Amino acid sequence: MNVDSPSVSQRDEQRLLHVSRDELLDHQSRRLRNIVSWAYERVPYYRGMFQEHGIGPQDIRDIEDLTKLPLLTKDAFRATYPFGLFAVPQSQLTRIHASSGTTGKPTVVGYTAEDLSTWANLMARSLTVAGARRGDTVQIAFNYGLFTGGLGAHYGAEAAGCVVVPASTGNTDRQVDLILDLGPKVILCTPSYLRVLLTAMAARGITKEQCSLKVAVLGAEQWSENFRNRIITDFPYNITPVNIYGLSEIMGPGVACENGETLDGLTLWEDHFLAEIIDPKTLRPVPSGELGELVITCLTKEALPIVRYRTGDLTRLLPPTWSTFQRIDRISGRADDMxxxxxxxxxxxxxxxxxxxxxxxxxxxxxxxxxxxxxxxxxxxxxxxxxxxxxxxxxxxxxxxxxxxxxxxxxxxxxxxxxxxxxxxxxxxxxxxxxxxxxxxx
Amino acid sequence: MNVDSPSVSQRDEQRLLHVSRDELLDHQSRRLRNIVSWAYERVPYYRGMFQEHGIGPQDIRDIEDLTKLPLLTKDAFRATYPFGLFAVPQSQLTRIHASSGTTGKPTVVGYTAEDLSTWANLMARSLTVAGARRGDTVQIAFNYGLFTGGLGAHYGAEAAGCVVVPASTGNTDRQVDLILDLGPKVILCTPSYLRVLLTAMAARGITKEQCSLKVAVLGAEQWSENFRNRIITDFPYNITPVNIYGLSEIMGPGVACENGETLDGLTLWEDHFLAEIIDPKTLRPVPSGELGELVITCLTKEALPIVRYRTGDLTRLLPPTWSTFQRIDRISGRADDMxxxxxxxxxxxxxxxxxxxxxxxxxxxxxxxxxxxxxxxxxxxxxxxxxxxxxxxxxxxxxxxxxxxxxxxxxxxxxxxxxxxxxxxxxxxxxxxxxxxxxxxx
CATH class of the missing domain: 3.30.300.30 (ANL, C-terminal domain)
Structure with a gap:
């Protein structure tokens, strides 16, 4: 449901992925001005933060002005729990998600119908870039529920015109049965769980010919290039592991995704997200291409505007390759995992x-x-x-x-x-x- | 997303719920002719069954002719596993669900985009009749995944314009936290789990004033009128337990639902489902109003047409009260639970x-x-x-x-x-x- 006509949306997408950098920058600046005003006018917490830094929406003209704005941390969610960062009343939301909140209260995030539509479209774009096509069967083995992985992937796969098998997590034997019986081409799960699945398949003597899977879209856990190589060399299947990135504070899965053909880092959907890399100690931008903490500004989120959020994830920014958009390197750690x-x-x-x-x-x-x-x-x-x-x-x-x-x-x-x-x-x-x-x- | 404009859809719904019986019968007969042809032409299994009974689509003119058609049992799913009952190729599906299959292979069901839209609308109608309103927060504590309960309720609540909290099952303490912090008016879960939740709330000393819940929509388990009374008398909250019915072979939750104000049995959405009550031994219709096995024909399902399916659920058919549609009594057992x-x-x-x-x-x-x-x-x-x-x-x-x-x-x-x-x-x-x-x- 709610799938745009394939011809129109695919043409739009193709155009968008290859606009000029200048056109993209104009687009980003326009959206940035909007979202900063939106946050300032509707969220007292942002207004207070901005005023403390002596800055207002009038000071933000283009993305060069971004660094004038203060950084947002996870503490802001705790301080305003549950709805203090929201820009719309609860009754105008369509969905609420929450992170597990290992200590104390969970991090609550919310989406308007428009936000969910954006999310589904970006996740659909991610899956398409990873290798999924309209009519392909996609098995989703992320957890469904308050965690954004399952439902985020689900709506994206639907928007991409795929046939969704909402397997959720656990019950490895049954997951293998579903792969054999329903013939999915794509699976989404954590990298460690993919390995569990493939080990179970190999133990059951399942051959390459019996395995329909061609693409594994892996997220929600950090993994390495050597892990990818091992998936390819350790198992007799022909599955390409593709990296996807997201986090619930920003949107959920589908913020950035690797191209399944080039496998050269995760393309960041810069029409919706601005990325900066900062030194987690000095909070200053690191030199171009160097490792640091990823900071994201959401250009389009209505319900829960996010301006300069410190993700805690360590990566580097890489220049565009196959599209107009810049890429991020695979996450090499968390500032707090070190x-x-x-x-x-x-x-x-x-x-x-x-x-x-x-x-x-x-x-x-x-x-x-x-x-x-x-x-x-x-x-x-x-x-x-x-x-x-x-x-x-x-x-x-x-x-x-x-x-x-x-x-x-x-x-x-x-x-x-x-x-x-x-x-x-x-x-x-x-x-x-x-x-x-x-x-x-x- | 995909929420119809509230004014239009609500007006249509109101009209539909109060059409004349004659108009409804015409509508049902027309849809029955279509679906019987659809099943006959596209599903060899149905064609074989019908031919064995010496019957074809030309013999079905109105719903009086329904009993000429053979009954379908769960064995048909097993015999045609996984896709033999499907009327469209797998690539035209949008989603696949599966029942747990306690013995052997699960029962696989599938939905086109149109089927999912019908399901969401009927589930939205159910929730609205139960007492949910646009902008209300709805906590869904059914399991999400291959089981139809979670995702079925989820899409319905979204289509009803509600704010969905996809809590899924388990973690009772966290469910209680969500109730306290997010203030849902409606919860969906199994009746036994509602009792667990309320017991936990009472144990934490939560008062009626602190509890936002007004309506609990209960399904996926059989429960009794005395159970409802006990929920009301045993706990200091003001929650109305409302009965909902569904099963994955037919659609999922939302096939029938109780009106939260009249609480007088489950209104069956007869514009999409035809119900018969038969004696499970003789397979003959029971006299009007008597207990027997519920047999359902789906009038609109594209992907997986269902003609005269023996649900195994024991109930009786009751005349319309607040709407044009007939009601079913609460399920009083399963033919195979006896x-x-x-x-x-x-x-x-x-x-x-x-x-x-x-x-x-x-x-x-x-x-x-x-x-x-x-x-x-x-x-x-x-x-x-x-x-x-x-x-x-x-x-x-x-x-x-x-x-x-x-x-x-x-x-x-x-x-x-x-x-x-x-x-x-x-x-x-x-x-x-x-x-x-x-x-x-x-």
Missing amino acids: FIVRGLNIFPSTIEEIICQFPELGTDYQIHLSRPMHLDEMELHCESSYPLASATSTNDIADRLTKLVQMKTGVSSKVKICAPGILANLGGSKVKRIFDSRMGKI | FIVRGLNIFPSTIEEIICQFPELGTDYQIHLSRPMHLDEMELHCESSYPLASATSTNDIADRLTKLVQMKTGVSSKVKICAPGILANLGGSKVKRIFDSRMGKI
């Missing part, structure tokens, strides 16, 4: 990149941090890909891994290798990688 | 009606059937509503319950009364009432 061991900054993604280089190891892992004797200790738990022949081979792999981790991070770690499947993320929800039992946790 | 103890037919609903008459008992219960010594034994497990003062009072309640069950069913049973909350359905999914450990089970 952990410090003996004074050295480490991202889980660095550890993952290293582990994935070992074909003898699976891609699931845990990082255990402790401080038994005043000094931090790091222990990595990995799985072997297959039962290892001897204690000698286990020790050999552990030694090589320890050396590589020492070389890349500067930290000496212990390594524990366990049997295949022990650490797998069976639930399909976000996976926990870091187990920090240190007091203080610097 | 169990036989010492040669006597018993429905769980009969037991539930009796238990709910005891204010000292909760509404959760289990029926345990065994055959320790060649003879069937029935034991009822109930919960007390509050910790009971003495063994004497426990024995007294058990005695009275045993006598009442003997009187109403003819079977003498043992009764075990346990502490409050032991038997509660915490998961929010379908509750299990019967535990039958007999061999053979007849």
Whole structure:
């Protein structure tokens, strides 16, 4: 339902993806002026913030003026819980989502009918760019409910004219049955859950010919280029893993998505989102192309205007390739996921990149941090890909891994290798990688 | 999105609900002719069935001719799994749902965009009749995913112009937080889960003034009039429990719904569904107003035409009251839920009606059937509503319950009364009432 006529929308989309940068910048500036006024006039919290910084809508003429505006953090959601950042009364919303809120109250977000339509169209654009086509069957194995993954993907797949199988999470055997019986070409899930599914399929002896899947659109968890390579080399299927990005404060899945043919980073839908990369400590812009924290401004969100939101995600901005839009690199960590061991900054993604280089190891892992004797200790738990022949081979792999981790991070770690499947993320929800039992946790 | 202009759609709906019976019959006959041709021409399984009965589309002129057509059972889904009953190619579907398939393969159903639009509109009509209004917040605590409850309710609430909180099932504490923080007027869930929620709310000391809920739309489980009374008397809230009916083979939730003001049985949306009541043994129509198995013909379903489907649900057909449409009585059992103890037919609903008459008992219960010594034994497990003062009072309640069950069913049973909350359905999914450990089970 609510699917635009394919010919019209596809033509519009094609044009839009290839407008000139100048046209895009004009468009962005116009939308930025609108949204800043919208936020200022309708949300007392923004008005207060802007006034504190001695700035008003009249000071924002084009996107060059963006940095004059103050940054917004997750604290703003907590301070105004549940509806204080909203620009429309609750009765004008069509849907409310909420993040899980690991500590205290959840982060509540809301959408007008227009916002949901924008979201569905951007998610449809993402799926199309990833490789889905009208009439393709799409199995959605993200969780449905308050989490934006399931319903966000669902509405997008519908808007793309696909046949949606709303499998939701869990029940791996049944997911495999659905793949065999309904023949989906595309699946959406977390990267760790894709691996669980493919492992189950391989264990059931399912051949490449029996597997209809061609594209896996992976999100809601950070993953590495080596993880992608491992999906391709470890399983006898012909599935292209494609990266998608989103977060509920901004919209949900479909903020940026990788092109399934070029696989060269995530194209950011710049007609709706402005991106900046800042140094998370100085809050200043980093030099072009360098790693830093992603800050997003939503140009079109009605219900919950978002101006300069610190996403907490670390990435870099990359120039356009196949379309007019700039790209972001895969998320290489979260500002708050970074952990410090003996004074050295480490991202889980660095550890993952290293582990994935070992074909003898699976891609699931845990990082255990402790401080038994005043000094931090790091222990990595990995799985072997297959039962290892001897204690000698286990020790050999552990030694090589320890050396590589020492070389890349500067930290000496212990390594524990366990049997295949022990650490797998069976639930399909976000996976926990870091187990920090240190007091203080610097 | 895809919400019709409220003025137009509401006016149309009002007119439709009050057309004359004659106009409705004409409309039904026209649609019946169409759908029978559609099924015959596009689905070889139907063509084969019809031909076996020596009947063709030309024999169906009006709804009087309906009984000439053969009955369809769930076996047809199994025999044609997964897509053999479909009238359109898979690529023309918009969504696929599947029932859980407790034994073997699930029952796969599919919808075109038009089917989904019909479903959303009928579910919106149901919610409106139940008491929801444009701009009201609606919390949906049915499971989202392949089960039709969550997504069916979701699209309906959106089409009704409501603000949807897609809470899905589980996490009762969080559900209560959402009720307190987001102020929903309407909740949709299973009757047993509503009781769990209200019990949790009462335990947290939440007052009537703090509880925004006014209407609970309850489905996916059979429940009794006494259960409704107990919801009203046991909790200090002012919530009207309203009955809704649906099943995935027919559409999903919203096939019939009770009027929240008259509370006099479920109005069946006869512009889209034809109902018959048959004797499940003789397969003949039962006399008007008598209990039997509900058979439904869908007048408008494109993707998966349904002609004379035996739902397995036992109910009776009731004349129209507040609208032109006939009503069905609350489902009083399933043809296959009925169990036989010492040669006597018993429905769980009969037991539930009796238990709910005891204010000292909760509404959760289990029926345990065994055959320790060649003879069937029935034991009822109930919960007390509050910790009971003495063994004497426990024995007294058990005695009275045993006598009442003997009187109403003819079977003498043992009764075990346990502490409050032991038997509660915490998961929010379908509750299990019967535990039958007999061999053979007849």
